[in-house]
Amino acid sequence: MRFTSRPKMNYMPGTASLIEDIDKKHLVLLRDGRTLIGFLRSIDQFANLVLQQTVERIHVGKRYGDIPRGIFIVRGENVVLLGEIDLEKESDTSLQQVCIEDILEEQRLQQQSRQEAEKTKHLALKERGLVMPRSDIMDEYGVQHQY
């Protein structure tokens, strides 16, 4: 996935403005780890977003699958980052798209193996006297990590 790299000059010196991003296709990364792709239709002063024709994209390894979601309204504070997608370069990727069921299954397996690895690690550390917080528990910011 490649983003357009044109430098942006905006009205507000020293701040970021989403005005120029309106009506363009964007990739939005949320704090809960989800990746949304959609057309940015509207914003407000809190950087809440309205995404249209949104698709939730799940990546596992070199494969990905899309779940069409329609219209999203995202509260601004939950956005980690977003970037414009260059429509011409969008298909120019080495990633392989698979159907949703497959990718969900792969994701499930990935989650499973991660959790097992985490458990083993946690146990090993505990035996050595070190107790670390586990990743399937929320951190202080209320963010769950899936990856």
Place this chain on the structure above:
Amino acid sequence: MTDSEQPETETAVSQPQWPENGGQWSDEEGGAGMDECGLAEMAEEDEEIDIYNNETFGMEVGDTEGDPTNPLFKFGEKPPAPPALPSLSPSSPSFSPRARPQLRVQGPPGRRGRGQRGGQAMAQMFEDPAVVRTVEGRPSLQVITTLARSVVSKACREMLFSSYVGVSCNGDVLFTQVGGLPSPRPCPSTPQPLTPKMMQLRFGANSPRPSPFYSPSSNRVQRFRFPGPVTQLHPQHRRLLSQRQQRSQRKPDSWDPYCNLMSAKEKEWIIRLQMIQLQSENPHLDDYYYQEYYRRMEAKLAEEELGMRGKREPPKLTTPYVTKMDSYTPVVHIEGSLGQVAVSTCFSPRRAINAVAAHCPHELFMVLLEVEEGQRMKAQVLGEGEEKGLMEKTEIKVEYIYSQLQHPDLEAEEEFLPCLLVSKGKQLLARLLPFLSHDAALKVLSMVTSHLPVLMSRDADESLPVLYPSLRIVIGGMTFSQLIGVLKDFTTSLPDSSDGSVCLSLVCQSKFGLSLLYALLSQGERLLSSDVPLEPSIGDFETWTDTVFLVASQLSQSALVEPLLLPSNLLTLFCRYLDKRTIHQLKSNME
């Protein structure tokens, strides 16, 4: 002037066709409409429109050419009470000319003149609420016809549906978009005076796009409005923005049925909101990087132009962002927004200051900046009451920083040590020194000298010299006795060492230490050779002579680094006390 044909056409064409190719336009009604018109009639109508515009709104000569919004503007100003204008109502009657960013239509335009067929086709398109809307009304008649004509004649290829409708055509009208990107507009040559009515309009929910301030840039055709009536962008910034605007508008976009969900007004609303939060009485302090960046860009441009056409004054931001406010409201509620905005000024920093973590130089820097700003403000002409208030505030801040820098649990001698060991702490102290009282400054100086070996050895990044200038000034104000006291620190030797002071030998290796020593000696010499009564304490002169001897012998023996500053009266000092040989050696060493 109602067209009897119109209803039929409406029902017949229920679904507006978005043409994928421009050919359809010309082929269909537009073409037919065109034939009816004739070129001569077109030209005539254009003239009529121009005359109408000029008479009604007194536009400047040449404005109409580049003015993308002329006809549309007019509607906002004076819709001659057409029956179907409910959507215009919120804002229509009270706008000042050239201030209306967008217009609405109610259904298909009712009245038609010539070229109505083409107009009808357009009207069908405009029925779709997601699309650009045009105004209804008598002037709209002319606009619609012109619109139809221009659109039709140019064909789809040149229509930018997603951004704006209409196209410049033989110097015809250039339409502004109703949504999407801000449109290009010519800017009046002088800023509009802010009447109370206009002030009212500017900040309400229905406020129009305000007119920009004068910009030295001469690009009249494709300039666009800058939102935010009270915030002025740097001229360079404005130029860059307009360039970018031009570039982006030249790109034709493919049709997007859901675009322009956000109207231009809404976008401007957000921009204005964010701009207001950026307003500051003191942009150089609050928005330092922006100011600096553009100042440097200007300087570079000026330099380049210097070769080209002689010295030309680059456009400067001459007016402040905001006129000074007399009253201070700590919390501001912006109409129509959720929540409130905290406001802080140079005179009244945010309350968060009280919650600053102690011993953290970083936050103390902020307070220091404010103090320095206060000093700079003093240079300006202030009212008497304000000056006093400013002085008091400055003092409070200075004391605050001073107290924060001290560790409460250490002895009196070592208070500033932790702070001084950090390079940021050194910088902070260096900048704070000018503001401290003489006693406090002396305290700092004596602390520095008494811990000099430690400081010098721990000065890995060589940031000590930053203290030198401020300390030098402090030294310049010392009395003889104070000087002697400080000098003693240089010459104290460890109890079990037989040779000269360890400190002195270290000092010879340190730029800062050596410079400090020189400065002290120079001050002593200055005091002695001046006529000012010295009021020395007992034993001062002896200590002085001893010190000079000791220093001289040390300096002549060791290799010296280059000091930050070599006072001119040092050699005269040494000449008075020492023999020629030593002096000679000293001289060669010091140079």
